[in-house]
Each structure stands twice: as C-alpha cells, then as structure tokens.
Amino acid sequence: MKRIEVNTKTNNYNIIISNNFDSLQEHLSKVGMDNKKVCIITDDNVSKLYLDNLCNIISKITDELSYLVIPHGEANKNLDTINTIYKKMIEEKLDRESYLIALGGGVTGDMVGYASATYMRGNKFIQIPTTLLSQVDSSIGGKTGVDFDGYKNIIGAFHQPELVYINTSTLMTLPKKEISAGMGEVIKHGLIASKEYFNYIRANSSKIMNLDNEIMEQLIYESCVIKSKVVSMDEKEKGVRATLNFGHTIGHAVERLFDFNLLHGECVGLGMVSAAYLSYLLKQIDSSELDDIKACIQSFDLPIKIDKLNELDIYNELYHDKKTKNNELNFILLNGVGSCEIRDDLDKEDIMKAIKYIL
Amino acid sequence: MKRIEVNTKTNNYNIIISNNFDSLQEHLSKVGMDNKKVCIITDDNVSKLYLDNLCNIISKITDELSYLVIPHGEANKNLDTINTIYKKMIEEKLDRESYLIALGGGVTGDMVGYASATYMRGNKFIQIPTTLLSQVDSSIGGKTGVDFDGYKNIIGAFHQPELVYINTSTLMTLPKKEISAGMGEVIKHGLIASKEYFNYIRANSSKIMNLDNEIMEQLIYESCVIKSKVVSMDEKEKGVRATLNFGHTIGHAVERLFDFNLLHGECVGLGMVSAAYLSYLLKQIDSSELDDIKACIQSFDLPIKIDKLNELDIYNELYHDKKTKNNELNFILLNGVGSCEIRDDLDKEDIMKAIKYIL
The missing domain is CATH 1.20.1090.10 (Dehydroquinate synthase-like - alpha domain)
Structure with a gap:
C-alpha cells in the first residue's frame, strides 16, 4: 500500500494505492464518514463488478447508505445525467455533510464530482476510480465536469474529493x-x-x-x-x-x-x-x-x-x-x-x- | 459615492455605491475589462430600462460586447435558463478571461453567477444589482444558485464577483x-x-x-x-x-x-x-x-x-x-x-x- 498527500488551498486529502479494498473502510472512517448519509454512484458496467462489495464495506460504518446506477459512457456525460443524480440526492435528503462516492471510470468521477460541487453549493465526495485513466489522472486534482453542446467538460467546477482510493486489481477486469x-x-x-x-x-x-x-x-x-x-x-x-x-x-x-x-x-x-x-x-x-x-x-x-x-x-x-x-x-x-x-x-x-x- | 472592500479567500473586490452610472466605466476598466469579451445578461423587464445605457458605457472599453435577455421572475430561475446562458456563452466564444455582467435583481444575479461559476470551471462576472434586495444582500458574497425540483437555490456554487456596482437610483423604477x-x-x-x-x-x-x-x-x-x-x-x-x-x-x-x-x-x-x-x-x-x-x-x-x-x-x-x-x-x-x-x-x-x- 502506498499513500500520497494532496494539499490544495481548498482541501487536503490522501490518495491510497492498494491492490485490494481491505483498508477502504478504515480510510473512509478516517475522513469522517461514520454514520453519515452516503450515496454510491456507479455505472451499469461497474455496478455488476464492485457495487455489492462496496455496499458491504460501507454498511459497516453507516446505516444511511443508498446507491444510484447511471448509464455508462461519454454519451451520457451530460446535464441530464447530472439532473438524475440531483434528484436522487434530494430523495435521499443528502446535505452538505453527506458523501457521494464515485465508483468507476473518469466519466463517473467527473460527473459525481460536479454534482457534489454544485449540490447545496458543495458537499463531500470520494473517488474510487476503477480504470487506469481515472486512477492516474481524472480522479486527482478536483477537476469535475460534463459535456455540453458537443463541448467536452465545458461545464464544470473545481471541487476536491475527501479521499481517492485506488484498488489496482480493478484493472484486471478492464479491456x-x-x-x-x-x-x-x-x-x-x-x-x-x-x-x-x-x-x-x-x-x-x-x-x-x-x-x-x-x-x-x-x-x-x-x-x-x-x-x-x-x-x-x-x-x-x-x-x-x-x-x-x-x-x-x-x-x-x-x-x-x-x-x-x-x-x-x-x-x-x-x-x-x-x-x-x-x-x-x-x-x-x-x-x-x-x-x-x-x-x-x-x-x-x-x-x-x-x-x-x-x-x-x-x-x-x-x-x-x-x-x-x-x-x-x-x-x-x-x-x-x-x-x-x-x-x-x-x-x-x-x-x-x-x-x-x-x- | 461610497466604496467597500470585500476580502475573501478566493477573491478581493469592491462594492461601489453611487446614485448614477457615471463612474461605472472607470471601475470596469480597473478590474481589467478593457478589450475583453463581455456579455450582459438581464431580464425582459430590466432590459427596457437600463440595457441601452449599459451597452453605451461598456462599448467604450471593448468591441466584443454581446447581451442576452432572459425571462424575468423566480419561475425561470432554473437549469433551463442556465442552459440558455451557456449556449449564448459558447456562441460568443467566451472563455475564462471573459466577463458576464448580471444586470437586474437577485434572480438574474444568482443565475448569472452560477453560469459564471460553472462555465469552463469558472470565468469572471460583475454584479449590477437593480433591486433593493439584490443591492443589500444577494449581489454580495458569492452565493450563486438556481432552484431545482421545487427547492430554492439547492443547486449552486460559491463564486465571487469581480465588482459589485450599485446605482441606488435604479430603485426609483421599482414597485x-x-x-x-x-x-x-x-x-x-x-x-x-x-x-x-x-x-x-x-x-x-x-x-x-x-x-x-x-x-x-x-x-x-x-x-x-x-x-x-x-x-x-x-x-x-x-x-x-x-x-x-x-x-x-x-x-x-x-x-x-x-x-x-x-x-x-x-x-x-x-x-x-x-x-x-x-x-x-x-x-x-x-x-x-x-x-x-x-x-x-x-x-x-x-x-x-x-x-x-x-x-x-x-x-x-x-x-x-x-x-x-x-x-x-x-x-x-x-x-x-x-x-x-x-x-x-x-x-x-x-x-x-x-x-x-x-x-
């Protein structure tokens, strides 16, 4: 396991690099997730692989866990999907102290980060990237965004996560x-x-x-x-x-x-x-x-x-x-x-x- | 004329309080608007009163001036109107160094601020509030937002303006x-x-x-x-x-x-x-x-x-x-x-x- 500290003006957080999910619960507790409202957001590909596992882990630290499965792919990286996420957040009565978890690749991470940046002017979110691209790039640094009118990421916000947890073994299931x-x-x-x-x-x-x-x-x-x-x-x-x-x-x-x-x-x-x-x-x-x-x-x-x-x-x-x-x-x-x-x-x-x- | 300095972690800016627009050009120049792309956004009530005047003033410092008139009222404070603003911004090829100007009440100010906060992860904007509510409250402090699903300002961002210019004489036309x-x-x-x-x-x-x-x-x-x-x-x-x-x-x-x-x-x-x-x-x-x-x-x-x-x-x-x-x-x-x-x-x-x- 390796750890990197990211220090920005707006937030300090850790990147954890491991080849399993064994220490995830401990790190989520450390950032303060115990007994908070948590909503996992993942796509219809990744959900089949890791959602159950992740729900098991998180349900050990909070009873208020929900999830939302969104359609995969860049074609769905738009404000319609963001609205679907907002509606779920309202339905679950998430607030500024609640957590979103982005489980998946860059598209999921960018969108969940953006929803987190703009819901109630910002709540908390965690990145659990499962693709190489998102593990080395998009999950780090707080750039969030969606495509609009054919322009990639033209709508977005800077919003730092509370934790980036990289499980390198997820790459095994990647094409x-x-x-x-x-x-x-x-x-x-x-x-x-x-x-x-x-x-x-x-x-x-x-x-x-x-x-x-x-x-x-x-x-x-x-x-x-x-x-x-x-x-x-x-x-x-x-x-x-x-x-x-x-x-x-x-x-x-x-x-x-x-x-x-x-x-x-x-x-x-x-x-x-x-x-x-x-x-x-x-x-x-x-x-x-x-x-x-x-x-x-x-x-x-x-x-x-x-x-x-x-x-x-x-x-x-x-x-x-x-x-x-x-x-x-x-x-x-x-x-x-x-x-x-x-x-x-x-x-x-x-x-x-x-x-x-x-x- | 009175001046107040607002100092936040993310931006420092002035609030100017005057009973006319005489020193507006000078203050816009001071924040760096000369020769930049500028788009004024105002509603269909306020546009009749002050848009021509404002266009005259700003056209003295830049040739790249455009404007967009949006429908007035809280009922239009939603993501559809925001999308209309985004489209205008793309059409005018605005970038991070460009300026939006919010001319109007709190609804206009909150929406223009939000569009500015989320377009390209943030560009610049100016508040010219024309109602008492927006002059004493919503134009100051960088809270931006829109209503969603019946919830007031539930979608939003913190984004500070570059200048708040208050012309108290605009109150004369207010009910x-x-x-x-x-x-x-x-x-x-x-x-x-x-x-x-x-x-x-x-x-x-x-x-x-x-x-x-x-x-x-x-x-x-x-x-x-x-x-x-x-x-x-x-x-x-x-x-x-x-x-x-x-x-x-x-x-x-x-x-x-x-x-x-x-x-x-x-x-x-x-x-x-x-x-x-x-x-x-x-x-x-x-x-x-x-x-x-x-x-x-x-x-x-x-x-x-x-x-x-x-x-x-x-x-x-x-x-x-x-x-x-x-x-x-x-x-x-x-x-x-x-x-x-x-x-x-x-x-x-x-x-x-x-x-x-x-x-």
Missing part, C-alpha cells in the same frame, strides 16, 4: 484498449515531468500491458505523485497546471471531430505526437527523442496517425477548446524529454505542419 | 412592494449585527419608503458593510455566515409552501417574526423588543402573519431546507437586539409554538 488509453496520460506525465519515469515506462511496456502487479502499483504511484504535485501548486489552472494539457490541445480537437468515438487516451496520444513534432520543429527536442516518443506511444497500441480528418478542420476546432484565452492558442511544448513550457506565440504555419504530421 | 421585500434583509442586518442600525432603520421608515436619496445611500452602505464583513470571515458558510440565515429557516419553508408566490423578503419577514418569538420564548429578548421588531417589520408593509398554511406542514418542510445537517435543524436566535447565535438544540414544541405565532 486492453482501456489500459492503452490510460497509458496516454501516463506517458504524458513522464514527458512533461521526468525523463527517468519516461524511460521506466518504455523499459516496462510489456509488463505494463500484462498488468504486472508490482510494476502497476509503482506506475500508478509515480503518475499520481507527478499529477498531485502540479495540482497542489496550481489548483485552479492559472499557471503550471496547464502543463498537464500537453497533447490535449490537438487531442481535444480530434476527440470532438470524431464525436467522442475515439477514446480520450487515443486522442491524447495523437495530440502528444503532434505536440512533440512541434517541439522538434522548434528545436526543443531532437529527432531521436521524437522517435522514442512515437515508439513509446505505439508500444502501448496507441495510434500515432489518424485518417478521415483534414488539417484545416482540426486547426479551426482548436479555437473551440475551452483553454483558448482571448483567441490566443496555448500550446504545451516539450523542452527536452521530462520538461515542458507553455507557449502562446506559435505560428499558424508550424501548427499546421504539426497537425499534418499525424494525418 | 413599492419590492422595496418592502428588500427591507426584510435590511432589518435582518440590524437585528443580527447592530442595535444602532436597527434603531436607525426604525427611525427612518417613512423616508426609506419614499426613497430619500441620502438615507438610501447610507442604508445600503450599512447593510453592505455588515454583509461583507460576515462573508469575508466565512466565505463558504461553515460558521458565522449562517447567522445571515436569521429568519430564513421558517422563511424558506413558507416560501416553498406558497410555491414562490410570496416575495422572498415577505417570507423572511415572517420567518424573522417567528425566530424573534422563539428568542423571546427562550428569554433571549424581552417582550418590548419583540414588539419593536414586529412594529418595524410592519412599518415597511411586510406581513407578520399568514393564513392558508398549517403548522405541521411548515414544520415538516423545515427538514427539506438545504441547511439541515444530519437531520438537525439549525436556528439562528437573537441574543438581544443586534446580536445572535446559531442553535441546533431546540425542542420541537418550542419550534411549533413559534410557527403558530405567525399563523
């Missing part, structure tokens, strides 16, 4: 494609923050894809450390947190143009190739580093090229990203592997070249 | 009934925080109802000072801010049972009579103080009794208030006039007596 997709964010952590970690990922790609227990625990730990350091410094993304968007500027545009039919991690992989090429064009990484990055992304079965899109559509779509400030595009570029910088001064010509590179 | 309703909160400020201010209000009731310029500026200033002091100490209502709910526990229950067909200030007036009587029952104020409070409320044409309701309905409705914690009712009681305390240990019997007192 391989979802492991690949999660690796998009893991590789990103190496690229922006630690060359050593990036090399560790490259060296262990087959063990990772086979979900080697020890390697996975270390991997998730390292990624959580990097992510939580960044969000502790800059909870509300006014500065350094933007570096976590490496690969996301073009990634989000591709994701939208494909109408969310590609996995987020696949789009981030493509976005990283594009951003790495842009870094290469500006002589911030050399060609062998660019090759290493592409090889690493490919070794996790993530695409490095995509067809069916044209470059101008992607370029125009960039301006619909919610990270545009006053129509200026912010790009995160590598400055060598393991380091990065935020740039808002790039030429359209170079950006177009970087887009073409993945087509 | 007398709305002045009365605003006086509910003004009297509350005196009762919970300053006996001197309460006596000032009593002594000037007819001048207030006639909107005497000088008295109104002083009144709004004093109320804003009291409110901003409390919210500066406790932005997220974990302690002392709850004292601002004096009169609101029973007030909200009445408001819901009347399906929002009574004005908020009228309900607060009734709630204050009830809470004052409870304070009297518990010997925290004497009978002459109770009489003074009732007389003061009546002098502003606010009801102190209501028919068509029964006490048990009101009592049960108390538990649907979002301020209930673990099924415990929190009441704010006076401790003499000008002072108050938060209590969660009241007998049902006493509460029932206090409810009966206003029936």
Whole structure:
C-alpha cells in the first residue's frame, strides 16, 4: 500500500494505492464518514463488478447508505445525467455533510464530482476510480465536469474529493484498449515531468500491458505523485497546471471531430505526437527523442496517425477548446524529454505542419 | 459615492455605491475589462430600462460586447435558463478571461453567477444589482444558485464577483412592494449585527419608503458593510455566515409552501417574526423588543402573519431546507437586539409554538 498527500488551498486529502479494498473502510472512517448519509454512484458496467462489495464495506460504518446506477459512457456525460443524480440526492435528503462516492471510470468521477460541487453549493465526495485513466489522472486534482453542446467538460467546477482510493486489481477486469488509453496520460506525465519515469515506462511496456502487479502499483504511484504535485501548486489552472494539457490541445480537437468515438487516451496520444513534432520543429527536442516518443506511444497500441480528418478542420476546432484565452492558442511544448513550457506565440504555419504530421 | 472592500479567500473586490452610472466605466476598466469579451445578461423587464445605457458605457472599453435577455421572475430561475446562458456563452466564444455582467435583481444575479461559476470551471462576472434586495444582500458574497425540483437555490456554487456596482437610483423604477421585500434583509442586518442600525432603520421608515436619496445611500452602505464583513470571515458558510440565515429557516419553508408566490423578503419577514418569538420564548429578548421588531417589520408593509398554511406542514418542510445537517435543524436566535447565535438544540414544541405565532 502506498499513500500520497494532496494539499490544495481548498482541501487536503490522501490518495491510497492498494491492490485490494481491505483498508477502504478504515480510510473512509478516517475522513469522517461514520454514520453519515452516503450515496454510491456507479455505472451499469461497474455496478455488476464492485457495487455489492462496496455496499458491504460501507454498511459497516453507516446505516444511511443508498446507491444510484447511471448509464455508462461519454454519451451520457451530460446535464441530464447530472439532473438524475440531483434528484436522487434530494430523495435521499443528502446535505452538505453527506458523501457521494464515485465508483468507476473518469466519466463517473467527473460527473459525481460536479454534482457534489454544485449540490447545496458543495458537499463531500470520494473517488474510487476503477480504470487506469481515472486512477492516474481524472480522479486527482478536483477537476469535475460534463459535456455540453458537443463541448467536452465545458461545464464544470473545481471541487476536491475527501479521499481517492485506488484498488489496482480493478484493472484486471478492464479491456486492453482501456489500459492503452490510460497509458496516454501516463506517458504524458513522464514527458512533461521526468525523463527517468519516461524511460521506466518504455523499459516496462510489456509488463505494463500484462498488468504486472508490482510494476502497476509503482506506475500508478509515480503518475499520481507527478499529477498531485502540479495540482497542489496550481489548483485552479492559472499557471503550471496547464502543463498537464500537453497533447490535449490537438487531442481535444480530434476527440470532438470524431464525436467522442475515439477514446480520450487515443486522442491524447495523437495530440502528444503532434505536440512533440512541434517541439522538434522548434528545436526543443531532437529527432531521436521524437522517435522514442512515437515508439513509446505505439508500444502501448496507441495510434500515432489518424485518417478521415483534414488539417484545416482540426486547426479551426482548436479555437473551440475551452483553454483558448482571448483567441490566443496555448500550446504545451516539450523542452527536452521530462520538461515542458507553455507557449502562446506559435505560428499558424508550424501548427499546421504539426497537425499534418499525424494525418 | 461610497466604496467597500470585500476580502475573501478566493477573491478581493469592491462594492461601489453611487446614485448614477457615471463612474461605472472607470471601475470596469480597473478590474481589467478593457478589450475583453463581455456579455450582459438581464431580464425582459430590466432590459427596457437600463440595457441601452449599459451597452453605451461598456462599448467604450471593448468591441466584443454581446447581451442576452432572459425571462424575468423566480419561475425561470432554473437549469433551463442556465442552459440558455451557456449556449449564448459558447456562441460568443467566451472563455475564462471573459466577463458576464448580471444586470437586474437577485434572480438574474444568482443565475448569472452560477453560469459564471460553472462555465469552463469558472470565468469572471460583475454584479449590477437593480433591486433593493439584490443591492443589500444577494449581489454580495458569492452565493450563486438556481432552484431545482421545487427547492430554492439547492443547486449552486460559491463564486465571487469581480465588482459589485450599485446605482441606488435604479430603485426609483421599482414597485413599492419590492422595496418592502428588500427591507426584510435590511432589518435582518440590524437585528443580527447592530442595535444602532436597527434603531436607525426604525427611525427612518417613512423616508426609506419614499426613497430619500441620502438615507438610501447610507442604508445600503450599512447593510453592505455588515454583509461583507460576515462573508469575508466565512466565505463558504461553515460558521458565522449562517447567522445571515436569521429568519430564513421558517422563511424558506413558507416560501416553498406558497410555491414562490410570496416575495422572498415577505417570507423572511415572517420567518424573522417567528425566530424573534422563539428568542423571546427562550428569554433571549424581552417582550418590548419583540414588539419593536414586529412594529418595524410592519412599518415597511411586510406581513407578520399568514393564513392558508398549517403548522405541521411548515414544520415538516423545515427538514427539506438545504441547511439541515444530519437531520438537525439549525436556528439562528437573537441574543438581544443586534446580536445572535446559531442553535441546533431546540425542542420541537418550542419550534411549533413559534410557527403558530405567525399563523
């Protein structure tokens, strides 16, 4: 078991990384859940796997336990599902001292976090992420949100959880494609923050894809450390947190143009190739580093090229990203592997070249 | 012109109190609005009175000005209207650095604040309140929200504005009934925080109802000072801010049972009579103080009794208030006039007596 402390201006909390649920009850008690109203929210896939188990654990510390099963998938990450959650919260008479538990992947976590942020101007919530993507990325840092009108996460709030409990054994039930997709964010952590970690990922790609227990625990730990350091410094993304968007500027545009039919991690992989090429064009990484990055992304079965899109559509779509400030595009570029910088001064010509590179 | 500084953990901003819009442009520039994207949101009543004027002022500092007129009234304070605002924000490509301006009463201010809090996880907004209630209460302190499923403000967020600009002359176009309703909160400020201010209000009731310029500026200033002091100490209502709910526990229950067909200030007036009587029952104020409070409320044409309701309905409705914690009712009681305390240990019997007192 490993523990990471996340300290933000608005809340301090622990990330627990374990390969079982044995210490979950103890950690829920520690944050104060005993005898409180608790509602578990999970989707119709994950509920079959872990809901009974979780209900058993939590019913040991409170009698006021309820749950809600929502439909799975990004297509349901919208305000209609949020309204369903609100109605359940009202029905169960939850208040500001009550807890929501998000059991599932990033879609569930983002939505439950948003419902918790906006119900009675904020109540408490716990993240129990069950996908690699949510374990290394979306469950940490308090970014919550839903899609609206075709725009990903354009409605949302910053709202920190009380606890993130990661049971790595839940990855065993995950389709391989979802492991690949999660690796998009893991590789990103190496690229922006630690060359050593990036090399560790490259060296262990087959063990990772086979979900080697020890390697996975270390991997998730390292990624959580990097992510939580960044969000502790800059909870509300006014500065350094933007570096976590490496690969996301073009990634989000591709994701939208494909109408969310590609996995987020696949789009981030493509976005990283594009951003790495842009870094290469500006002589911030050399060609062998660019090759290493592409090889690493490919070794996790993530695409490095995509067809069916044209470059101008992607370029125009960039301006619909919610990270545009006053129509200026912010790009995160590598400055060598393991380091990065935020740039808002790039030429359209170079950006177009970087887009073409993945087509 | 008067100025009050509000300092919270998440934002510092000014409240400007003036009897015209002459210095609005200067203050908008000061907060950084020059050349930014700005969208004014106002309702179909207020737009006829002040929208042109406001557009003229703001177009001097930015070319990227748009506006949206929403339907007026509490019945439209819901997530459908919020979605209309979101769509406008997307259409105008607003981003985190853009500004919404709430021009109107509390309903407009609460909704625009909520849209601003949740669009892209928070952008900037300005309050230009045009009713007495919003000038002395809802525009200050960053409580934003909408009604849902019959529950007032049950969905919301804490989100501080960048500026509150109060033009007291807008009160001239307000129906007398709305002045009365605003006086509910003004009297509350005196009762919970300053006996001197309460006596000032009593002594000037007819001048207030006639909107005497000088008295109104002083009144709004004093109320804003009291409110901003409390919210500066406790932005997220974990302690002392709850004292601002004096009169609101029973007030909200009445408001819901009347399906929002009574004005908020009228309900607060009734709630204050009830809470004052409870304070009297518990010997925290004497009978002459109770009489003074009732007389003061009546002098502003606010009801102190209501028919068509029964006490048990009101009592049960108390538990649907979002301020209930673990099924415990929190009441704010006076401790003499000008002072108050938060209590969660009241007998049902006493509460029932206090409810009966206003029936």
